[in-house]
Amino acid sequence: MTRVLGPGGKLTSLERTVLWHAAQGLTTAATARALSRSVPAVQDARHRLLGKLNAASLTHAVHLAGMAGLIGQYPDCGDRAAYLRHLRRRDDPCLACRAANARHEADRRAGRLSTNPKGQAA
Numbered sequence: 646m647t648r649v650l651g652p653g654g655k656l657t658s659l660e661r662t663v664l665w666h667a668a669q670g671l672t673t674a675a676t677a678r679a680l681s682r683s684v685p686a687v688q689d690a691r692h693r694l695l696g697k698l699n700a701a702s703l704t705h706a707v708h709l710a711g712m713a714g715l716i717g718q719y720p721d722c723g724d725r726a727a728y729l730r731h732l733r734r735r736d737d738p739c740l741a742c743r744a745a746n747a748r749h750e751a752d753r754r755a756g757r758l759s760t761n762p763k764g765q766a767a
């Protein structure tokens with residue numbers, strides 16, 4: 646699979662959620678309302694995720710993220726916590742969450758996890 650994440654690195658939870666809403670066809674204003682965020686906050690997240698995905702537009706970003714399996718079943722899919730939530734709900738983890746869990750397992754095996762892994766409250 647083509648690596649689509651650019652030098653900006655992994656998407657944050659907010660960036661993934663904003664991308665998910667874009668993939669559902671929501672406007673910036675509608676996304677801001679859905680997430681109880683300001684319009685500029687959503688615009689900033691969109692700008693950052695375009696850079697991280699090396700995308701020319703939001704449509705391009707949604708396409709690239711879809712091809713890479715970064716857009717999940719739920720708005721906040723795509724990290725280890727969301728993977729575990731699928732398991733608690735006894736539903737089949739989506740592709741984005743399976744990929745996040747695989748990255749987590751690879752990091753764990755390589756000893757790259759901090760003492761307070763992401764997805765757990767501090």
Ligand SMILES: [Zn+2]
Nearest residue numbers: 717722739742
């Ligand atoms: Zn998921």
